[in-house]
Amino acid sequence: MSHLHTGSCLCGAVKFELEGEFKKFFLCHCSRCRKTSGSAHCASLFAPGAALRWLSGExxxxxxxxxxxxxxxxxxxxxxxxxxxxxxxxxxxxxxxGCLDTDVDIKPQAHIFMDSKGNWDESLVDVPAFDGMPS
Structure with missing residues (x-):
């Protein structure tokens, strides 16, 4: 079964289309992913055999x-x-x-490289959540 997804960067200069199915979805907590994302982890989808086409900004x-x-x-x-x-x-x-503009039909399957997670990445489920910026 093939799926069509679109996405873009934050400024909108780069846009792409991907035809293929996501088979893996991992939340990676390794130090490199933390540094590149500036966050607790990277959320990465993997599509074996997919076709990627740049629509703009290549x-x-x-x-x-x-x-x-x-x-x-x-x-x-x-x-x-x-x-x-x-x-x-x-x-x-x-x-x-995070760069996808379309929904995906797969949920994250695992947190990976937890042995190198940030020391502040504990019990995040217990942190208060808001729909917008708290006052």
Whole structure:
């Protein structure tokens, strides 16, 4: 079953379309994901065999690979937002969930690399939640 998804970066310069099905959805707490997201984790979807097409802003896309690791990020050079990485050698497209403009029909399947999570990433479910900025 094939699915069509669209997404964009924060500033809207980079837009893409992905045709394929998400098979994995992980919340990664490794130190590299925390640094690139500035948050507790990255939320990444993986679509084996998917087709990624850039609709606009392909000239704004930059790629970073951390030396001697498998860690890589593709991002907009204007706003810094993470966008999909077409990992052709691995036969899949890795998609940051936050850059999607369409809904997905898969829920996160696991928190990974919990041994390197931030020390403040404990009991977050107990932290008060608000629909907007609290006063």
């Amino acid at each position: 000239d704004k896309i930059r790629f970073y690979r951390h030396e001697e690791t498998h860690f890589a990020r593709t991002f907009c050079s204007l706003c810094g937002s993470n966008v999909p990485t077409d990992a052709k050698a691995r036969g899949l497209v890795a998609v940051p969930a």
